[in-house]
Amino acid sequence: MTLVYDLKTGYPTSEIAPLEHLSQIAAAVIASGKGFQYGGSLHGHEEARQGIAAFLSTALNVPCRMENLILTTGALTAIDMVCRTLTQPGDVVIVEDPTFFFAVDLLRMSHCEVVGVPMIDGGLDLERLREVIMAHAGRVKLVYTIPSFQNPTGITSSAAHRAELVQMAETLNFHILEDMTYQTLYYEAPPPPPLKAYDEGQGRVITVGSLSKVLMPSLRFGWIWATTAQNNAFIRFKSDASSSRLAAEIVAEFMRNAPFEEQVARVRALYRRKHAIFVEALTEFAPDWLGWSVPNGGFFVWATLPQDVTLTNVLRLAHARGLDVFPGRASYVTPPHDRTMRLCFAMLEDDILHGAGRVLGEVLYAAGK
C-alpha cells in the first residue's frame, strides 16, 4: 500500500515547530559548547525545569516549583520510572480501557498485572474502579489515567469526576499516574484543571507531561511532577544518567526568548483548524450509521462501526485506497469487540486531511453495502 491518508499514526505535524528559530537556537547552543556535556544533575537542567515550572503554574493555574520536576526522556520514560518506583512485581496497575497502547506495554515491563476498567462517557468508570480495587484487596498500587482529551477516545473528565478519583486514591490507598500530554491542547474552553490540582500536596497524584505535542517530539523532553521526596525516590530508577542536555539547553533558550504560553497558543490554533477540517469532512462524507465523537481538544476522533460492518473489511478497502486508521482493539486490555477505530487528524496537511475524511466516508459506504 502507498500510504497517502495516514489517520493511523498519532504524531503531531511539523507545522507546530518554528523550525527556523529552533535551528538558530540549536546551532548557537552547539557552537557555544553549552549543549556538549552530560546533563549533570539527575533531576535535570535547572533553567529548563524553572521554565517548565513557570509554564505549568501559569497555564494550569496550579503551583509548580522547579523542585517538583524531574526531566525525563519524554513522558514515556516518566511513566516507566514512576511505575518501577511505586510497584513491585505482581502488583496491579489499573488503566482506562481503552488507553494509550504504549503505556500498557511499559507498565507490563515492571512485571505488573495490568487490569482495564472501562472508559464511559465521562471518563474512567469510578463505580467499576472501586469494585476492581476491592476485588484485588491491597494489590492495586497505581491507576494510570489521561483525564484530558484521552488517547484514544478524546474523552475529558469533569471537575467532579477528578475530585472523586483523587478522593478515592486517598481513601483506598493507591497512587494516580496522571498523563497530561494533551491537557493544554483544547480548542475553545480549557478542560478542568489537572488531577494534580485536586491533590493539595498530598502526593497521591504524580503527573507526567511532555513537549512532544506542543514543540517537537524528537527533543524527547518530558517530566515527572511530584513532591520533592517522591522525586528523590524516582531518580533512583533513572537509567539514562541524564535526559538530553542538548534538548534542555534548547528548551531553556527557547523559553528565555518568549513566554512558552505563546507557542502553545499557536499550536492550539493549528490543531483547532485541523480538527475543524476533519470534523467538517466527516460530517459531509461519513455514513449516518458511523458512531463518532467530536473531541474538544487533542488529536483523536474515536469511531464505532455498527454490528454488521467489520473493521477487517473497512481496513481492506481503506488500504486499497491508500488510507489507514488505527484499529481500536490495539488500545484495549480487554477488547469488547472489533468495531472501533482511532482517527488522528493532527499530522496531515490540510488538503490531504480533508481528502482523508472523504476517502474514509467512501470506504465506509462500500464496506456497509
Ligand SMILES: Cc1ncc(COP(=O)(O)O)c(C=O)c1O
Ligand atoms: C497519552 C500519551 N502519553 C505519552 C505519549 C508520548 O509522549 P513522549 O513523546 O513525551 O514520550 C503519547 C504519544 O503519543 C501519548 O498519547
